[in-house]
Amino acid sequence: MRIKKALTIAGSDSGGGAGIQADLKTFQELGVFGMSALTAVTAQNTLGVQAVFPMTAEAVKRQIQSVGDDMGADAVKTGMLFNAEIIQTVAAQIKLYNWRSVVVDPVMIAKGGASLLQEEAISALKSDLLPVALVVTPNIPEAEVLTQLSIQTADDKKQAARKLAELGTKYVLIKGGHDEHTDEAVDLLYDGSEFHFFSSKRIQTKHTHGTGCTFSAAIAAGLAQGGSVYDAVSEAKRFIQAAVEDQLLIGGGHGPTNHWAYGRRKGDDAQ
Ligand SMILES: Nc1ncnc2c1ncn2[C@@H]1O[C@H](COP(=O)(O)OP(=O)(O)O)[C@@H](O)[C@H]1O
Numbered sequence: 001m002r003i004k005k006a007l008t009i010a011g012s013d014s015g016g017g018a019g020i021q022a023d024l025k026t027f028q029e030l031g032v033f034g035m036s037a038l039t040a041v042t043a044q045n046t047l048g049v050q051a052v053f054p055m056t057a058e059a060v061k062r063q064i065q066s067v068g069d070d071m072g073a074d075a076v077k078t079g080m081l082f083n084a085e086i087i088q089t090v091a092a093q094i095k096l097y098n099w100r101s102v103v104v105d106p107v108m109i110a111k112g113g114a115s116l117l118q119e120e121a122i123s124a125l126k127s128d129l130l131p132v133a134l135v136v137t138p139n140i141p142e143a144e145v146l147t148q149l150s151i152q153t154a155d156d157k158k159q160a161a162r163k164l165a166e167l168g169t170k171y172v173l174i175k176g177g178h179d180e181h182t183d184e185a186v187d188l189l190y191d192g193s194e195f196h197f198f199s200s201k202r203i204q205t206k207h208t209h210g211t212g213c214t215f216s217a218a219i220a221a222g223l224a225q226g227g228s229v230y231d232a233v234s235e236a237k238r239f240i241q242a243a244v245e246d247q248l249l250i251g252g253g254h255g256p257t258n259h260w261a262y263g264r265r266k267g268d269d270a271q
C-alpha cells in the first residue's frame with residue numbers, strides 16, 4: 001500500500017489545539033501520513049499564548065530538506081511562519097522540491113490576540129510565498145491586512161479574493177469564521193474565474209481554537225490524496241463543522257476542536 005504523505009510547516013502549540021499538533025491530528029484522521037517542520041515553539045494553552053520561541057531559518061530549512069530528500073510530500077501546508085527570513089526560506093524550499101499542492105494559511109494573530117507573524121514579514125508573505133501557493137486560506141482580518149481592503153459584505157469578500165489572486169495564488173479561500181453577525185459560517189472559494197460558497201450552520205461556541213489550522217490541514221490532506229481543490233475544500237468544511245460541533249470542553253478558555261468527530265460520524269453512518 002502506498003500511503004499519501006503531507007508535510008506541515010508550522011509552529012507548535014503546547015496546548016495541542018492549533019499549529020503542528022492540530023495539523024498532524026487532522027492528517028492522521030484523514031488517512032494521510034503526517035510529517036512536520038517546526039518554525040517556532042509556542043508556550044500556549046486555551047487561555048492564550050504565554051511565549052514564542054522562533055526556530056532559526058536554517059533549522060526550518062534542514063527539517064524541510066530531511067523530508068524532501070528522502071520521503072517527499074504529496075501536499076504541503078504552511079501555518080505560523082513568524083518572520084520574513086523563515087518565509088523566504090520556506091518559499092525557496094517549496095520551489096526547490098517543485099511542490100505544487102501547497103496550502104498557505106497566512107497565520108497572523110492567535111485568537112487571544114498574540115502576534116504569530118512579525119509585521120515586517122507581511123510583504124515577504126505576499127511577494128515570496130503567495131506566488132508558490134496553490135490555495136491561500138486567510139480569515140477575514142488576514143484578508144484585510146493582505147489586501148488593505150475593509151471586508152464587510154459578500155461583495156467585499158469577492159473583491160478581496162480577486163486582489164489576492166493577483167499576487168499569484170491560484171485559489172483563494174476567504175474563511176467566514178469571524179463573520180459573527182450571521183447564523184452561518186460561510187467560506188468563499190475563488191478559482192480565478194468563478195466564486196463558490198461553502199456554507200454551514202454557525203455553532204455558538206467559544207471553543208474554536210485551531211479551526212483555521214485544522215481546516216487548512218484537512219484541505220492539504222484532500223489534495224495529498226489526489227482530490228481537486230473544490231473536493232478537498234468540501235470535505236475539509238465537513239471535517240471542521242463536525243470538529244466544532246462535537247465540543248471537547250478542554251481548558252478554561254478557548255478550547256480545541258474535536259479531531260475525532262468527523263471520522264466517528266463517518267463510522268456511524270457506515271454501520
Ligand atoms: N462557530 C463556528 N461554527 C461553524 N464553523 C466555524 C465556526 N467558526 C469557524 N468556523 C469554520 O472554521 C474554519 C476556519 O475559519 P476561521 O475561524 O475564520 O479561521 P481562523 O481560525 O484562521 O481564524 C472555516 O471553515 C469557518 O467557516
Ligand SMILES: Cc1ncc(COP(=O)(O)O)c(N)n1
Pocket residue numbers: 010011012013018019020042044079080107109110111116208209210211212213214
Ligand atoms: C502555533 C500556532 N499556530 C497557529 C495558531 C492559530 O490558531 P487558529 O487556527 O485558532 O487561528 C496558533 N494559535 N498557534
